[in-house]
Amino acid sequence: NAGVTQTPKFQVLKTGQSMTLQCAQDMNHEYMSWYRQDPGMGLRLIHYSVGAGITDQGEVPNGYNVSRSTTEDFPLRLLSAAPSQTSVYFCASSYPRGVEQFFGPGTRLTVL
Amino acid sequence: AQSVTQPDIHITVSEGASLELRCNYSYGATPYLFWYVQSPGQGLQLLLKYFSGDTLVQGIKGFEAEFKRSQSSFNLRKPSVHWSDAAEYFCAGGTSGTYKYIFGTGTRLKVLA
Numbered sequence: 001n002a003g004v005t006q007t008p009k010f011q012v013l014k015t016g017q018s019m020t021l022q023c024a025q026d027m028n029h030e031y032m033s034w035y036r037q038d039p040g041m042g043l044r045l046i047h048y049s050v051g052a053g054i055t056d057q058g059e060v061p062n063g064y065n066v067s068r069s070t071t072e073d074f075p076l077r078l079l080s081a082a083p084s085q086t087s088v089y090f091c092a093s094s095y096p097r098g099v100e101q102f103f104g105p106g107t108r109l110t111v112l
Numbered sequence: 113a114q115s116v117t118q119p120d121i122h123i124t125v126s127e128g129a130s131l132e133l134r135c136n137y138s139y140g141a142t143p144y145l146f147w148y149v150q151s152p153g154q155g156l157q158l159l160l161k162y163f164s165g166d167t168l169v170q171g172i173k174g175f176e177a178e179f180k181r182s183q184s185s186f187n188l189r190k191p192s193v194h195w196s197d198a199a200e201y202f203c204a205g206g207t208s209g210t211y212k213y214i215f216g217t218g219t220r221l222k223v224l225a
Contacts, residue, residue, distance in 0.1 A: 033213075040121070042202060042217040043156075058212065090155060100146060101213060103156040 001026050004104035006091050012110045013081040021076040021107050023091030031094045032074040033101070036060065036087040043090065049074055050096070081111045114139050116205045118216035125193050126224045133188040133219050135203030143205040145186040147177055150200045150218075159201075162186060173197070198223045 007022045025032065033048035035058075045058030049068040063085060065077040074093075078085060088108050092101040115138045125131055137143055144163050148156040160171025167179040177188045186203060203216040 035215075040217060042118075043204075043215040045212060048212070092156075099144075100158050100161050102158075103148075105155045 003027065004091055004093050004102050006089075006104035006107050008107060009105065010108050012112065013078075014112050015081060015083060017081050019078050019081065021078075021089055021091075021109070023074045023076065023104060024072050025074075025091075025093040025102070026072065027093060027102065028071060029093035029102070030071070030096050031101075032068065033058070033092050034064070034066065034074070034076045035090045035092065036085075037090060037106075038087050046076065046089075078109075083111045085109065086111045114143075114205070114207075114214055116203055116214045116216040118201075118203055118219050120219045121217070122220050122222065124222040124224060127195050128192050131188075131190045131193045131197070131221070133201050133203075133221070135186045135188065135216060136184050137186060137203075137205050138184060139205060139207060141207055142181065143207050145177075145179065146204045146206075146213075147171065147175070147186075147188050148202045148204060149173075150202065152199070156202065159188070193221075193223055195223045195225060197221060 004025045030051045034046040035043040037043050044060050047066040049055045055066050088106050090106050091104040094101040117136045146161045147159040150156050159175050160169045162169050162179045169177050175190050200218045200220045202218050206213040
């Protein structure tokens with residue numbers, strides 16, 4: 001199993017550009033989530049999904065969109081990038097209801 | 113409101129010394145609790161987890177944690193630290209029936225040779 005994979009590993013955007021961060025898992029996990037990690041703030045939940053076709057907002061959803069058309073994939077879309085979205089983004093997956101999450105290697109995004 | 117707090121931003125210990133990293137939680141019910149470790153430039157790796165039962169939990173790499181309901185704490189311990197333990201450590205909590213996990217702000221561990 002590859003586990004949780006994320007692409008790209010690094011990305012530089014200009015303000016106003018859009019892009020999609022990719023996340024895939026091959027463990028047949030129902031639950032997937034996106035976090036952003038900023039210095040001194042730990043990990044904050046952006047969006048999460050409890051299954052294909054079902055998504056919900058986390059703590060910091062503004063400026064991000066998600067969709068879940070398959071169990072395996074959970075892409076995160078930045079509609080119009082802003083410097084405040086410069087961060088490291090982690091995707092995670094798990095079985096339902098309180099079980100440990102498995103994390104991808106992260107995407108380091110810089111918005112100029 | 114639910115929260116997970118790590119009071120120490122930085123901790124420095126000498127190699128071979130014992131280690132304790134603090135984690136406090138605030139939940140209405142007993143949460144599921146986790147400790148993760150993140151090496152520089154890497155993702156998060158699970159060290160150990162507590163769901164219920166025995167309050168002393170053993171994890172990987174020689175770590176253990178003790179759940180103390182009376183103190184709302186889940187502190188991480190290691191009897192003898194190795195230089196390779198230098199990393200950032202995150203405590204996290206979740207509850208049955210919810211898919212939202214709350215992470216603490218992390219404790220960065222430095223190990224002196």
